[in-house]
Amino acid sequence: MFCNVSVYPPSIKMLQLGFNAFTDVVGPETGSCYSVLQVVDLQQNRIRGGFPLWLTRISSLTMLDVSGNLFSGNIPAEIGKMSRLEELRMANNSFSGVIPVEIEQCSSLSVLNLEGNQFSGEIPVFLGDIRGLKSLTLAGNLFTGSLPGSFHNLSELETLNLRHNNLSGSLPEELMGMSNLTTLDLSENKFSGNIPASIGNLSRLMVFNLSGNAFSGRLPASLGNLLKLTTLDLSKQNLSGELPFELAGLPNLQVIALQENKLSGDVPEGFSSLMGLRYLNLSFNGFFGEIPATFGFLHSLVVLSLSDNRISGLIPPELGNCSDLEVLELRSNSLTGHMPADLSHLSNLNVLDLGINNLTGELPEEVSKCSLLKSLLVDANHLSGSIPDSLSNLSNLTVLDLSSNNLSGEIPANLTGISGLVYFNVSSNNLDGEIPVLLGSRFNDPSAFANNQDLCGKPLGRKCENITDKNRRKRLIMLIVIVASGASLLALCCCFYIFSLLRWRKKLKEGAAAEKKHSPARASSRTSGGRGSTDNGGPKLVMFNNKITLAETAEATRQFDEENVLSRTRYGLVFKACYNDGMVLSIRRLPDGSLDENIFRKEAEFLGKVKHRNLTVLRGYYAGSPDLRLLVFDYMPNGNLATLLQEASHQDGHVLNWPMRHLIALGIARGLSFLHTSNMVHGDLKPQNVLFDADFEAHLSDFGLDRLTVPTPAEASSSTTSVGTLGYVSPEAVLTGETTKESDVYSFGIVLLELLTGKRPLMFTQDEDIVKWVKKQLQKGQITELLEPGLLELDPESSEWEEFLLGVKVGLLCTAPDPLDRPTMSDIVFMLEGCRVGPDIPSSADPTSQPSPA
Incomplete structure (x- = not known):
């Protein structure tokens, strides 16, 4: 296959065998290798052993991709014989x-990706002599030392990714002369010193990430020269001082991450002028003053985190104008006043965290209008009044923390109707009455x-009968006191009246007038308060809600028996787990690896916080020995x-009518949009990764798992383990080996066209793909x-027909050849919501819900 063995001249120029389960590559029987192969793609298989030396004898190769396999050992010196090689991708091996x-002899190289391996020592100086390089990715290795000064020779370099190594020293001035750089990622290393003022020379820079280093000093004002900058991540450093006002003049800035600095x-x-700003995180710093009311002009803002600063004053009601806001975190500041009712205008709000401030007043009932709210935390304030019954309208709520306030009255019984609630805390208040039975269970x-003090019922140890008797005695004593006080006051009034009457008669005799005097009455009231503490421990099988053990999980999967396997992916096997109490979960057993346990826990805890209605949510994990790593998801x-579309094709499509297809597309779009606003990329969107709950609502799966499945600690935070699946991956991702939000949008467009037409991308020939086919049909009318057969019943005069055509146009927009011409996922959600045909189907597998039944 690789080398010609027939009497005919060789003709195969491209060989793509990626994303299979191959375990070996069989070489030629002889030393000769006659081939015209130009592209060999073996990525994402299970091929192990050393690098096949005979591949270096295929001198015609221009692209070689062996990423995501189990290769080990050294790269052979013979690699230098592949003089025509333009792209070499060997990422995520060992x-x-x-x-x-000798790799220097590959003078035509434009892409070199060695990410996620175990290379060590200093970064070779000779890499600076491969002057045609446009993309150099060495992330997730064990490199030490400083950056080579020879890098200034790489004048055509556009992407430099060295994240997650052990590099140190300061940023060399030579690096600042690489004027074509668009992406510079040096995060998670040990660089130190000041950020040089010459950083402003990189005028084409779009992504600048230095997070997780030890840089100190002030931010240089020259950052204001980076007019194309979209992402600025300088988090987790020792940076100090005030922010340069020039940052507010960067017109394309969308992400500002400056958390965990000084x-x-x-x-x-000034940030109020950044109309495209979507993510602003200034938490864990020393900012003070008030929250600018002009932040209300940031209509594109999705995440605003100002927690753990020294911010004071009121929460500006103008924040209610940030219509796209999904996360608002203002915890641990010195904010005062009431919680503004205007926040109820934030219809997309998922997380509202106002805990540990000095807020007062009652919890506004208007907050129930934030129907997408999943986490409401207003603990440790001075809120008073009762808990509003209207909170039960927050059907997506997962976390409700009202602890350490001055709330009174009974706990509303209708809170039990919030099916997805997984964390609830009302401790240290003045609540009374019986805890609703279902809530307590x-x-x-x-x-x-x-x-x-006056709360009773399960799970508290106080019986409500005792509390009732105690309250009855209190009321009886109070009644007796009131009656006795009234009788004493009446007797006093009578005595006073008689005394006054006698005095009046006496004065009447003397011809004097009598005066009557009145005595004011006073009332008193009392209040009480208290505080409490909680503690929790951690079993090895960490569950974010339910408490199950590893032994129960092994029993529920029949010791991970083959009969319980639901699916097989490159991220391991997925098992169905049926527990004795009737609960059903999905257990993903990750491939064997040596990822450090603490790093694994950290990454799993991070992934467990990524929650959305249209995403599969991590419910727990097991971080034991490297050969047994488990992830727990809803079943x-x-x-x-993919299965649903296949069934539809065999049943004339009637299992999928237009409203259902529309809701599936909208669910996928919403889930992917949330990932993008969380600064995450899916990287492998395809029908197999769209799962359905009991109500057939779509949930995206297999995102973020590359952070948990790399085989070595150096690869733990590798940002890219693949460039997707053939047929769904974008053209630029195939060329660069890097997945981006734009490549995700392309994959979504292919999935959307497949959903609407029933045509699978791999059905077409090399000269025609699904995008070209759809355009051809539109051009012919x-x-x-x-x-799809199930949609043939659509009436060309109906609104559903127009909605279908709009969906097709959205799919074509998503698959535009130029990534910059593709819409964002939030724009796509907006367009798909514009062709809504009916209300959303309620979900039983919402990230806030209990596991689905078997």
Whole structure:
């Protein structure tokens, strides 16, 4: 296959065998290798052993991709014989040693990706002599030392990714002369010193990431010269001082991540002019002053985190104008006043964290209008009044923490109707009455209700009968006191009246007038309060809600028996786990690896916080020995989109009508949009990764797992393990080996066209793909050729027909050849919501829900 063995001249120029389960590459029987191969793609298989030397004899190769396999050992010096090689991708294997100097002989190289291996030593100086390089990725290795000065020779370099190594020293001035750089990622290393002022020379820079280093000093004002900058991540450093006002003049800035530094000064009001800003995180710094009311002009803002600063004043009601806001975190500041009712205008809000401030007043009932709210935390404030019944309208709520306030009255019984609630805490208030039975059985930890003197019922140890008797005695004593006080006051009034009457008669005799005097009455009241503490421990099988053990999980999967396998992916096997109490979960057993346990826990905890209605949510994990790493997810009983489309093709499509297809597309779009706003990339969107709950609502799966499945600690935070699946991956991702938000949008467009037309991308020839086919039918006016059999009943005069055509146009927009011409996922959600045909189907596998039944 690789080398010609027939009497005919060789003709195969491109060989793509990626994303299979191959375990070996069989070489030629002889030393000769006659071939015209130009592209060999073996990525994402299970090929192990050393690098096949005979591949270096295929001198015609221009692209070689062996990423995502189990290769080990050194890269052979013979790699230098491949003089025509333009792209070499060897990411995410177990190659070790040093990069051979012979690779310098591959003078045509434009892409070199060695990410996620075990290369060590200093970065070779000779890499600076491969002057045609446009993309150099050495992330996730064990490189030490400083950056080579020879890098200044790489004048054509556009992407430099060295994240997650052990590099140190300061940023060399030579690096600042690489004027074509668009992406510079040096995060998670040990660089130190100041950020040089000459950084402003990189005028084409779009992504600048230095997070997780030890840089100190002030931010240079020259950052204001980076007019194309979209992402600025300088988080987790020792940066100090005030922010330069020039940052507010960067027109394309979308992400500002400056958390966990020592920055100070007023919260920058100048950021209000960044109309495209979507993510602003200034948490864990020393900012003070007030939150600028002009932040209300940031209508594109999705995440605003100002927690753990020294910010004071009121929460500006103008924040209610940030219509796209999904996360608002203002915890641990010195904010005062009421919680503004205007926040109820934030219809997309998922997380509202106002805990540990000095807020007062009552919890506004208007907050129930934030129907997408999943996490509401207003603990440790001075809120008073009762808990509003209207909170039960927050059907997506997962976390409700009202602890350490001055709330009174009873706990509303209708809170039990919030099916997805997984964390509930009303401790240290003045609540009374009986805990709703269903609420007490769901949250059976007494600490969630502790320090409420007159609260009774399960899980507290106080019986409501005793509390009732106690309250009855209190009321009786109070009644007796009131009656006795009234009788004494009446007797006093009578005595006073008689005395006054006698005095009046006496004065009447003397011809004097009598006066009557009145005595004011006073009332008194009392209040009481308290505080409580909670504690929790951690079993090795860490569950974010339910408490199950590893032994129960092994029993529920029949010791991970083959019969319980639901699916097989490159991220391991997925098992169905049926527990004795009737609960059903999905257990993913990750491939064997040596990822450090602490790093694995950290990454799993991070992934567990990524929650959205249209994403599969991590419920727990097991971080034991490297050969047994488990992830716990909700069980999705209705399979995946690939299976559903296949069933539809065999049943004339009637299992998928237009409203259902539209809701599936909208669910996928919403889930992917949330990932993008969380600064995450899916990287492999395809129908197999779209799962359905009991109500056939779509949930994206297999995102973020590359952070948990790399085989070595150096690869733990590798940002890219593949460039997707053939047929769904974007052209630029195939060329660069890097997945981006734009490549995700392309993959979504292919999935959307497949969902609408029923045509699988791999059905077409090399000269025609699904995008070209759809455009051809539109140009010919043969619209009915696009319709899946289940959609043939659509009336060309109906609104559903127009909605279908709009969906097709959205798919074509997503697959534009130029990534910059593609819409963002938030724009796509907006467009798909514009062709809504009916209300959303309620979900039983919402990230806030209990596991689906078997």
